[in-house]
Amino acid sequence: MSFWKRAFPTILLMLVTGSALAAGGDLGAVKKAAVNIPAIIMFLVFVAATLGITYWAAQRTKTAKDFYAAGGGITGFQNGLAIAGDYMSAASFLGISGLVFLNGYDGLIFSVGWLVGWPIIMFLIAEQLRNLGKYTYADVVSYRFERVPMRSLAATAALIVVILYLIGQMVGAGKLIQVLFGLDYVYAVVIVGVLIILYVTFGGMLATTWVQIIKAGLLLFGATIIAFGALYLASDGSMSPEKMFENAVKVHPKHGAIMGPGTLVSSPIESISLGLALMFGTAGLPHILMRFFTVGNAIEARKSVFYATGWIGYFYILTFLMGFGAIVLLTGNPEFADAAAVGGIKGGQNMAAVNLAAAVGGNVLLGFISAVAFATILAVVSGLTLAGASAISHDLYANVWAHGNVDEQQEVRVSKMATVVLGIIAILLGIAFEKQNIAYLVALTFSVAASANFPILLMSIYYGKMTTRGALIGGWLGLISATVLVIIGPTVWTEILKLGDPIFPLKYPALFSMSIAFLGIWIGSMLDGSERAKKEHEAFIAQDVRCQTGIGAEGSVSH
């Protein structure tokens, strides 16, 4: 530890000056913006502050519980903000406001789907997860089942989701930073990778959580200013949404069509399947589930979801206002025009919120929101990396490979090594996927999370007759079917591989892959007449008592 204490300030200094140098050099390439000085200054302030927090957190991160779960000392309010921060990724901030800018009302459909998963998580999963688990959701799904195969399944599914999500975030990060800061793509990806390795290895969950909380606060603050500033300007100073909508309909190429649902949802089957993926995908994201172990007890876990739902809902209403504000203020404005880009604005539709910031608050607000967007990526990638590292160290190393006989310090060391490896993998994937079409990643990530992780989690809590065999059959079938159906579906088969009409008609296969997973669990468990199955049925009683009352839960007071 003392080596790191001495090394830390040096690394910090190298990093801050290094990124400043990188930002100044190599401006020759096309498509990069001019260097945005306020943005870089604000970003450097953010980096310095978060590295300060990491240093503070490193002093307090000693045990495995500190590293994975911030010592269990995060409050419900703080955790609610951190969860909201995980959810308000750059993709949702820029993506949803871009979607509203392009299509109007359709953007709201995604927001609603992503939000309504939260109450369901609160009613069915949050407290139970906290009462049964320790550090990862695999603790819950292997609670009364055979350790090795269940952990392997849960950790594999978790790692697949984490890596798919990471690719999207890293590529998004590289492109965003290129546009915002005028920084080379590779530099951008490397800076993100190095910073998150520092946050996670030194500060563990405590630093990751506080980086996320600060970023969530900054993002909510920035988005509020942009959204209401845009509403003021776009409604000719009246602050009336009706006036803004009138002005938007006048200038948008689709006119009145933007005020109602468009082509996003067509067939009922498609809409049901999309809804399932959006709702239950959230309940299967390992970096989100992990946050429930950072609070002291089930009551705080429940509170976290209440605050998270409030912040996320508020944020989605802001993105809707921003999208319409952008229609009014950016369309036809020569300052932001770029006829070649999607939506006719600089950087394409996904830069609608960023351009809007400049339209509302000039270079300072643009700089602020650019810095926040970068911070958002850092915070989300940190959370993902920590979740991936825990799947490797806590599930695969400590429980599968070492069968639970492992020194806590050794486990944390493995986790830190895994963080470094995952950080490097994230950098390499970011570079490898730079020029790839990554649009399918959202469909795939949410479909896998909803079809592999969520069914075994829900059933292990509620289905007393589930057995290891049933869980394995259902879990693997869900994982494989979701992956295969996305590959032979419209996004990958037709748009990316260009192999003609898709074999499977839906973009989001959750309706089918989730059904396959649940059926697999049910039939596999029913037909399991082994001795082990009988023991697992009996063990459910004790599990259910702990789940319902919290007696014996991790961190509860023992008598």
Place this chain on the structure above:
Amino acid sequence: MQQDLVHAIKSNPKYHELVSKRSRFAWMMAILMLVIYYAFILTIAYDKPLLAAPLWAGATMTVGIPIGVAVILFAFALTGIYIQRANAVFDKLTREIKEEVL
């Protein structure tokens, strides 16, 4: 957890009250959320003109916008209602069970 403690809790009538009250309420709330959400998204699939209709004569604002925002507010309100009931009923029962068996 020790077997005898599990049995003590299992045979406590308050435990059964807690489990049945909470499960009924939690599943009811979850189903309510699903019904509202699917009513919204199936309306989009089956009857787009309904949501695209002006909110009042001559308005640009459509029926769909307050409905969409209402679903978001409703989701948040449901979490608030659950918390209230959990604090008032479920936590109280849990405390009583703990006092009796531990």
